[in-house]
Amino acid sequence: MNLPARFSLNLLFSLVSLICLQNTSTAAGPQTEKTDTDRLQAWQRKGVEYARIMSQVKWTPVAEGMPRRKGTFEPGKEYTGVPYSSVKYIGRYIGFDIYLKTFLAAVENPHSVLYTENLYGKVANAECYYGKVCSSYTSYALQCGVWYVSRLHNPPYREGVMLVEPQTAQAAQVGDIIYTPPQPGSHVEIVTRVTRNAEGKVTHVRVEESRPLTTKTSNRSVSTFNSHLKARGRKLFRITDLDAWRGQNKAESFLFPNYEEDAKTPVINRVLLLDRGDWVPYFKDQKVKINIMDRDDQGVKTLVVKRGDKVVKEIDQPGKGVIELSFSTCGDYTAHCIMNDGSQSQTCEFSVCDLDFSISTKTASKSEPWELQINSDNMKVIMALLVNEADSYDYHNIYVTEQDRQNGTVHIPANLIQTAGKMQVWLVGENKYGRLKKRHDILIQD
Structure with missing residues (x-):
């Protein structure tokens, strides 16, 4: 049977297109791969x-x-x-x-x-x-x-x-x-x-x-x-x-x-930053080192530090460089600069906190219970980590309850620790700006 010339040409184009499509699919094999997302x-x-x-x-x-x-x-x-x-x-x-x-x-x-x-x-x-x-x-x-x-x-x-x-x-x-x-x-x-x-x-x-x-x-x-x-x-x-x-x-x-x-892209302060960055807790009386950078050379008129809504420190004409301050009152603080044109810079945010503890005994037997006496201010105690220096598998998380916080004690049960030796005790507290850790040691005996 003789096919019309136009039909034959169209059929030829279709066959060529099909062959090309098959070859493309083969050559691009990785495109057919998929991940296990679904x-x-x-x-x-x-x-x-x-x-x-x-x-x-x-x-x-x-x-x-x-x-x-x-x-x-x-x-x-x-x-x-x-x-x-x-x-x-x-x-x-x-x-x-x-x-x-x-x-x-x-x-x-x-x-x-x-x-x-x-x-x-x-x-x-x-x-x-x-x-x-x-x-x-x-x-x-x-x-x-x-x-x-x-x-x-x-x-x-x-x-x-x-x-x-x-x-x-x-x-x-x-x-x-x-x-x-x-x-x-x-x-x-x-x-x-x-x-x-x-x-x-x-x-x-x-x-x-x-x-x-x-x-x-x-x-x-x-x-x-x-x-x-x-x-x-x-x-x-x-x-x-x-x-x-x-x-x-x-x-x-x-x-x-x-x-x-953590998933957000932060806006980093270009006028001043803390020695620990920004949005961060400090211990009470710890040095807070504020670096006035003024990276855009706007000119800084005043450094202002506030606890809540209360101004606790003002420094006129601070210039560029590091200013060291310390704070004995716990609370949430901000630091910002008033620029020469009267505008206010972005604030740095930080908190000042107290976190400490003592241990009820200098040494303890593995079979004896013991306690931590805890205290904190502007920071919630959340856990104690027990790290045995003699046995890296003898590692324990003790989660602090609300009752523990009210009592001011954390109970370490008998027979929890498996190996005698020096035990590091880390107390961990947190607030909206982060966590602080404090360490004391105890000797565990058989």
């Missing part, structure tokens, strides 16, 4: 969102001296992800002790603690005054009120968590954690995306972690992921019940972490 539970979606608040933030040091592992961060260079530093009871963990915006404000102040303080040699595995470590990073993503150290993420120390089988990329899910046992230090990472091809096979697993120098994001192929998992005795674990895994340690039970605030 399979996620609410807590997994939040976990990804919260992990990436910390891993994707960008910041640029403005001065020399901000310490990092084996050196300092380079001024003028943009970094992605928060810095790695095991600040313990001396510095402050980003997200748990301070807002992310507090860190970002401190970055912009060349006289902040980020540039003037170095924790190296003061506490192990620490340099920068503000930072995160692997466990505080994953605990933040997994919606905890305080971090669980990495070696306590897994069975038998946590409920609602299981070993994944098989231990391969094909079995990985968003929210899974990769645990590396101590050698000498333990480590933990979190899975934040699983990518599959058109046949449903996993092609890549995105893993995020806090490690020197800042957080790290790796989109690992199946072979790379499997090789990583097989090395150093690593294990892939899955949280099957987040509430069981967290126990009393739920972020929603505390003021921090404040994910909503």
Whole structure:
């Protein structure tokens, strides 16, 4: 049968278009891949969102001296992800002790603690005054009120968590954690995306972690992921019940972490900043160092410090530079400048607080109870952390009740501590600006 010329030509064009479409689809194979987003539970979606608040933030040091592992961060260079530093009871963990915006404000102040303080040699595995470590990073993503150290993420120390089988990329899910046992230090990472091809096979697993120098994001192929998992005795674990895994340690039970605030892009004060950034608590009588920068050269007429609505300090013609003040009255404070043209600068916000405790005995037997006598002002005591220097697994969170606060005591039960030795006791308090920590020690005997 002879077809009309126009019909034959149209048929030819259709065939060519179909062939081209098929070739394009084949060449663009990765476009057919999809992630497991539609399979996620609410807590997994939040976990990804919260992990990436910390891993994707960008910041640029403005001065020399901000310490990092084996050196300092380079001024003028943009970094992605928060810095790695095991600040313990001396510095402050980003997200748990301070807002992310507090860190970002401190970055912009060349006289902040980020540039003037170095924790190296003061506490192990620490340099920068503000930072995160692997466990505080994953605990933040997994919606905890305080971090669980990495070696306590897994069975038998946590409920609602299981070993994944098989231990391969094909079995990985968003929210899974990769645990590396101590050698000498333990480590933990979190899975934040699983990518599959058109046949449903996993092609890549995105893993995020806090490690020197800042957080790290790796989109690992199946072979790379499997090789990583097989090395150093690593294990892939899955949280099957987040509430069981967290126990009393739920972020929603505390003021921090404040994910909503951390997710915002803050407006950083260009006229003045505190030595600890902005939006931050201080201990009573601690030096508050206000750096008047006037970065836009508007001219500063007066520095004004207020407690609530009451003016407590005015300094005329302060000029540029650091002014040191201290406050013996607890409360919420603001500092701002009146400019030469009569306008008012953005305010810096901070609080002055009292937080301390004593221990009922200098030594205690493992089988004996003991108590903490606590006191605070403008800060709510929320927990005590017990850290055994002789046994890193002998680590306990004691959550303070309202009755404890009213009584002024925290009861440490008998037989809680497993190993004799020096026990660090950290008391933690919080208010709307962040957390403070105070440490005392006790000797535990058999």
